[in-house]
Amino acid sequence: MIPQETIVALATPSGAGAIAIIRLSGKDAVRIASQVFQSVSGKDLSQQKTHTIHLGHIVDEGKTYDQVLVSIFKGPNSYTGENVVEISCHGSTFIQQQIIQLLLRKGAKMAKAGEFTLRAFLNGKLDLSQAEAVADLIASDNEASHQIAMQQMRGGFSNEIAKLREELLNFASLIELELDFSEEDVEFADRTAFHELLNRIEFVLKRLIDSFAVGNVIKNGIPVAIVGEPNVGKSTLLNALLNEERAIVSDIAGTTRDTIEDELVIDGIGFRFIDTAGIRDTQDHVESIGIKKTFEKIEQAQVVLFLVDSSDLYATNLEKLKIEIEKIKNKYPQKALTIIGNKADKLTDDVKQLIENEIQNILFLSAKQNIGVDELKNTLLSFVNTGALRNNETIVTNTRHYDSLLKALEEVQKVKWELDAGISSDLMAIDIRSALYYFGEITGEVTNDELLGNIFANFCIGK
Known part of the structure; x- marks a missing residue:
């Protein structure tokens, strides 16, 4: 049931500013x-267009x-679909x-x-994925996450899901019709066309599910752990990378006792860098705690x-390094690993070649002289599949959507197997309904109060 009360809230951030906007929405x-x-001109506000x-x-x-400016937006031609009034006043908190x-x-x-966006959803101005x-x-803090959010808000994702759901629903209706005439032994649904549809739905669902790996890191940022022995130049x-003195630098080994984190946006992609304590055997209690945290941060990093x-x-250190690299690869096989040779400005080309022959794909740079840092940034970008972003393809970033897509795919694959195995229509109909249910969960055709409460509780007040 759509609420009838008129609601009010501050639509701009709390605190003092040049102006503030107070929003009202509801029939009154x-x-x-x-x-x-x-009005300064004596107009009756209730009679204005x-x-x-x-x-x-x-x-x-x-x-x-x-003294204020009042904007009027009458339903249904407003954000919420209701009558909306926005009062622009001076930004004093008082x-x-x-x-x-x-x-x-x-x-x-x-x-x-x-609640404003909830009412927009309830009044059909937005579907749930758009909401x-x-x-x-609002939460986007880099170009890539902003681009994905804009595409989804315009309905790119929900349109793709709605189209699949509509096609599946059409076939579901024919399957259900067959059940009504089960004694007649007739087929209203073309099995060949239905099989082609299921293949197409399966393909699209797998693409959307695979896109979540990219979408999740774009939305939340990619955690990058900087590790190594003490005094190799991590800080x-x-x-x-940050182009600022964020971490303390000294010649004393073990200066960094705790992890230091900061974020950098490279070509629209957010990276969360974690400078960790140097890894070595130590009797220092505080430093050993920092080293323990280093391994915890490696676990969290991508x-x-x-x-x-x-x-x-x-030569002896090269062999030791190769052993350390293998240890990290074996312990963290799923993580992208880049070996960086710092202080490379002190090396001759011959020595670099010798090291490159032993350590494949080592990246030489000098952090102190700012040499090779741009090449490192390009290497980091190579770990992100931005092809879908560049091609403006739909990218899934929401865990709830991802979960529903997985469940929908499972049901579609069941139907596909049943179709190939010649299973009766009544059993297929059950799994088709389940697939339709999970599609509907994404766009909001299927909702409940608990689901809506969980989603909109994460919004800011005023939106």
């Missing part, structure tokens, strides 16, 4: 606003609160609270987190940068 939004608004802006004052019982309290006294109710994309758009490299002092790679 214009009426409530007109009770406290006096939709999508108009009016200058005036917020006044109550002879007291003037502020003024904001005074106006909101005044509107509450006039009959409005304080909005819950995400979730609104929250992703210097972090500072070079990319590991193993830094070595290339100026200290003599």
